[in-house]
Amino acid sequence: MTDGTRVELVDLHRHYGPVRALDGLTLTIEPGEMVVLLGPSGCGKTTALRILAGLEEATSGRVVVADKELTHTPANKRDMGMVFQAYSLFPHLTVAENVGFGLKMRGRGGRRRQDRAREMLELVGLAKQVDRYPAQLSGGQQQRVALARALAIEPAVLLLDEPLSALDAKVRVQLRDEIRRVQVEVGTTTLFVTHDQEEALAVADRVGVMNTGRLEQIATPTELYSAPATPFVGEFVGLSNRLAAEVTGGEAVVMGNRLPALAGSVDGHGLALVRPESVRLVPAADGTATVRTVSFLGALSRVTCELPDGTDVLAQMGSDQGAGLRVGERVGIELAPTPVLVIPPETGRPPEEAAPGAPGAAPTTGITPAISGRDQ
């Protein structure tokens, strides 16, 4: 168990000519915390990680670790462990030799290296693969070795650059829980980068959502989901319906329902981001909406309805409730009084900005709430 280190990224900028990969990122990671940077490709999250690792240099800004200025320290002197997306294990070394590589660079003797390597491999559950070569391991096993290798040197900071993106869906879920378990056990301050929001919400202490080089919001997963601060966060994280709303004095009127409006909402006309699980469908012969599709997803069901003006509304419910609904049936729509973010009507962006989460049709395990992006 190591005492964690505080990491501070202060006003980082990274420009390549006209392209602004990072546009003023300020972030503090508390000792022992796991912060996940989430965002679409090109948002700057990987750039931020690589600047912290020392593999790239910021155009301006500072990197401070445990109150020491590391901005200009070369990468091999930074005492950080990094797990790459793929292909980072040295193919000519066995698993044990890979894990011991960092210790070898630090001049640690053979016996102690072997013991430490064995210890780390047991931590990630690969004690039996000690003498194998990376080419003989599966993708998931390789990433475990990479994790063991990064932790073997007892780094002050652990960095993970989309470590699960190259793996199969099932392995991804297993491994992310493993990573979290190990991180909590060892207690290292960790920065994790991903574009998969389900992953981010599942493992993080706090999630920072990034877009075009800027940090839009950093909060716990629950806060991020239930109280998005900007339209981008609201639409990127989780599924949302966009329903016409009228805001006055902190209250939004959406389809006849009065809902509290979150800070950051516009006044007057706007589009309310309503979560599917907040939409309740009541069968009624004189209902305003007509059921269009019913998708059975195991524990949950999703139903789309069409309003008279042509808008589609997505509702999510337990499958016992959804069982009775039929296509073409008339239903009334009620909205639960959960606070909503109301975004300006012009900025309603098409769904390609949303994050890929669990693959469209079914939630991967059926246990986690089916949080996915709208691009299904």
Next chain:
Amino acid sequence: MTRRLVRGVLFLLFALYFFVPLLAMLDFSTRNLVGGGRTWDAWKALGVDPQVRTAILASLGLAVCTVALMLVMLLPTMVWVRLRLPRLSRVIEFLCLLPLTIPALVIVVGLSGVYAWVNYFFGYSPLVLTFAYTVLVLPYSYRALDASLGAIDVRTLSEAARSLGAGWFTVITRVVVPNVWGGVLSAAFISVALVLGEYTIASLLNYNTLPVVIALLGKSSGTVSVAASLASIMFAALLLLLLSFVHRRRMPRGS
């Protein structure tokens, strides 16, 4: 900074090593041995001197014939093996790479007997060297075509074409070849470069191809030989440069 300087100096040294002889060739071939000064006579001779001209045409003709025979021999065979005899692919690969191990010099020693028969059937034109040359270009052509064929799913494509009613000839010419065009061009260009410079077999079997004539003339008319040599090298370089632009579109991802 120093890193860039070191790289620059090294590049310069290599550039000197490779370009000084080329420039020397240009200088040498434009020398006026009689009156001093510059002349393009040697270069003009390339098109005018009957011996040289015949040799150039012979070599070019050989290049074309070799590429044609190579494609006719190799492409259907390789496609056939992929489709119907996948277990034999190792064997075919071994056979095609064999000429790397059996040097041209060795082949030519044993070839005179075979060529007595070839001359009997096909005459004495240098073009009969096509048969021997196709063997020489096998390893390089095989590799180029194999890389291209490996990048497309020949089996699925041909099954789809066959299910739509195409015969085997159509499958090869209209379905496979357009998709392995990069490999075909690569094999063709490398073969041309090789044929234009081949000397061993041609000289020891006594045919007058361009390299043979260049070497013969070297004793009497050095300037013409040097001009022809420079032209050969530049032609091959141009071909390969063009080839690199064809490949730009078809860079395979990963390995």
Next chain:
Amino acid sequence: MRARLGRLTPALGLVPFLLYLLVFLLVPTLVVLVGSFQEGGRFSLTNIRALSDPSILHALQESVVLSGSTALLGGVLGALLAWLVVGLSPTNVVRRFVVSLCGAFAQTGGVSLAFAWIATIGLSGVVTQWFDDHLHVQLMGSGWLYALPGLILVYCYFQIPLMVIVFLPALEGLRPQWREAAVNLGASKWQYFTQVVVPLLRPAFLGSVLLLFANAFAAYATAAALVSQGSPILPLKIREGLTSEIVLGRQHLAYAIALEMVVVVAIIMVLYALLLRRSARWMR
């Protein structure tokens, strides 16, 4: 019976190709193989024993020296040039140019290359004359271009480009993640080089050098164009055997020398294949 024929039919598609190889590759090789054990129409070991004649042994030695030195020189310098080029993007003009030029030099016949150097430092070469006019130094006094030292210089002219062509893919196979992982784990540039690059590239480097050796050993055109008197190396001894008007009492000597050449090259290629298989174990 029909079933058996049916299984044979696909194989029939290979017949033209196999027949062609048989006639133009295997038969000549067999002729050489058989011919070296014959003399005067009968089985004889005369030619094989002749391989231990001092002049032939000397030629073998010279061939080995020539091939070995140009393989090493070409290997090291070619690897260096490949390293210079690999950092450039694949669409970079300089890189395309260098790789194409290397391809041209490596594939184009030795005759053109021989004349390239004759034009440069031959008896009336451009550089020779420059040295003579400006520095009053006789560069070509001993005529060394037309003997072994000259052969080494000119052979490198196609060995270096060949090395670039053969070794570049191996350099490209070095994934950037390995360097970054090594640096992240605390490796200095030197440590990265010795602990990661060298072990990974060693098989490919050695294999390429072997290939260069075989290439030089079997090369004929360059030497034939440069050397008109005497036969210092094995390939030229074959020429002597084939074209000599004075039959030295041994008609099939050329066959025996050719056999010797094949054996040497075959050994090299087997070693090459073994090395390739060893490195393929890791890569992928």
